[in-house]
Amino acid sequence: MKILIIGATGTIGRAVAEGLSGRHAVIKVGHRRGDHQVDLASLDSIKALYRAVGPFDAVVCAAGLAKFGPLAELTERDFLLGLSNKLMGQVNLVLAGLPVIADRGSFTLTSGVLSMEPMAGSAAISPVNAAIEGFVRAAALEMPRGVRINVVSPPWVKETLAAMGMDSSTGQPAASVARGYLAAVDGAMNGIVIDARVYAGHGA
Amino acid sequence: MKILIIGATGTIGRAVAEGLSGRHAVIKVGHRRGDHQVDLASLDSIKALYRAVGPFDAVVCAAGLAKFGPLAELTERDFLLGLSNKLMGQVNLVLAGLPVIADRGSFTLTSGVLSMEPMAGSAAISPVNAAIEGFVRAAALEMPRGVRINVVSPPWVKETLAAMGMDSSTGQPAASVARGYLAAVDGAMNGIVIDARVYAGHGA
Numbered sequence: 426m427k428i429l430i431i432g433a434t435g436t437i438g439r440a441v442a443e444g445l446s447g448r449h450a451v452i453k454v455g456h457r458r459g460d461h462q463v464d465l466a467s468l469d470s471i472k473a474l475y476r477a478v479g480p481f482d483a484v485v486c487a488a489g490l491a492k493f494g495p496l497a498e499l500t501e502r503d504f505l506l507g508l509s510n511k512l513m514g515q516v517n518l519v520l521a522g523l524p525v526i527a528d529r530g531s532f533t534l535t536s537g538v539l540s541m542e543p544m545a546g547s548a549a550i551s552p553v554n555a556a557i558e559g560f561v562r563a564a565a566l567e568m569p570r571g572v573r574i575n576v577v578s579p580p581w582v583k584e585t586l587a588a589m590g591m592d593s594s595t596g597q598p599a600a601s602v603a604r605g606y607l608a609a610v611d612g613a614m615n616g617i618v619i620d621a622r623v624y625a626g627h628g629a
Numbered sequence: 630m631k632i633l634i635i636g637a638t639g640t641i642g643r644a645v646a647e648g649l650s651g652r653h654a655v656i657k658v659g660h661r662r663g664d665h666q667v668d669l670a671s672l673d674s675i676k677a678l679y680r681a682v683g684p685f686d687a688v689v690c691a692a693g694l695a696k697f698g699p700l701a702e703l704t705e706r707d708f709l710l711g712l713s714n715k716l717m718g719q720v721n722l723v724l725a726g727l728p729v730i731a732d733r734g735s736f737t738l739t740s741g742v743l744s745m746e747p748m749a750g751s752a753a754i755s756p757v758n759a760a761i762e763g764f765v766r767a768a769a770l771e772m773p774r775g776v777r778i779n780v781v782s783p784p785w786v787k788e789t790l791a792a793m794g795m796d797s798s799t800g801q802p803a804a805s806v807a808r809g810y811l812a813a814v815d816g817a818m819n820g821i822v823i824d825a826r827v828y829a830g831h832g833a
Contacts, residue, residue: 497771508716520705523700551766552763554763556756556763559747560752562745563743563754564752
């Protein structure tokens with residue numbers, strides 16, 4: 426299969442690319458790096474990406490911005506960042522990709538465990554992650570031509586915590602988080618929210 | 630308590646107003662009717678509402694637009710309607726209301742069962758409802774001064790189905806849906822998604 430990985434230069438995307446590249450043709454898409462570039466916040470940029478890559482079988486998105494911060498300091502603008510980028514970026518990948526994706530292709534999006542397990546500071550992230558999961562559950566009912574759509578919900582990733590200078594002992598290694606994406610791409614599921622923590626302990 | 634009901638002229642809002650008005654001072658807010666008017670899609674309009682009503686103890690919102698339609702026909706614009714109106718309208722009611730709501734006051738928002746139980750046609754509504762629930766779960770962790778926040782998830786309402794000329798036999802009467810809102814306002818819960826169907830069979 427020819428698979429587009431959006432966010433392929435990020436921590437999770439890189440691990441997904443490594444996991445898929447043995448048996449699939451992987452096209453790495455980044456915001457500024459990779460084989461192709463895309464601005465998730467722009468539907469025009471997403472359409473241009475699809476025109477540039479031609480026919481494809483699957484899209485994995487492991488990208489998207491949202492704002493973390495105390496509720497008392499969050500503004501309307503902070504909410505709109507996540508809604509326009511992480512949420513609508515992924516929705517638009519599906520809306521613009523549906524007419525061109527191959528029969529029996531698949532979309533695999535990314536939410537995050539803050540959707541159902543919030544923490545102080547996640548008031549503008551939890552709704553974005555929950556919305557992505559709500560979209561996937563609903564859109565799965567109307568996928569044409571055997572196309573599937575699923576979403577992976579990752580916890581804090583060990584390499585991300587380490588890069589932020591935080592305690593990474595509770596983080597899940599990116600290679601095992603990536604297993605959730607591989608299951609969605611290579612499997613038969615549709616409309617599923619995949620908790621990446623079930624793959625903790627599995628290597629790449 | 631002095632309670633603002635946003636959407637008080639709608640089917641659910643009217644039933645909530647009736648249920649609360651015996652023991653509380655109810656201020657009815659509508660888009661065009663009611664004691665005060667507000668445009669949920671405008672943060673400025675929401676701020677003007679709070680300035681006009683003065684001190685208050687609770688906000689109930691039973692209003693908000695979102696687009697129902699086949700996935701193949703939905704556009705980015707259809708998603709943005711629900712995000713800017715039903716989602717950000719309710720988020721902004723909280724952001725702008727938090728500095729002025731009374732100690733131990735409460736916000737009670739509205740989502741809908743399509744959040745977790747989608748149907749064909751709900752791809753732009755399910756994410757909005759899920760996002761409202763994600764916001765409430767997260768924001769509840771940071772409410773100051775004993776303020777509480779909850780969300781009621783209503784099913785199809787009997788009176789709404791009848792007004793649309795559809796089979797209303799499976800709909801839940803607005804008076805029993807309203808019981809979920811009354812429980813949120815008069816109770817002690819915080820961060821809860823209240824499935825209004827648990828009140829089916831209860832009258833007003």
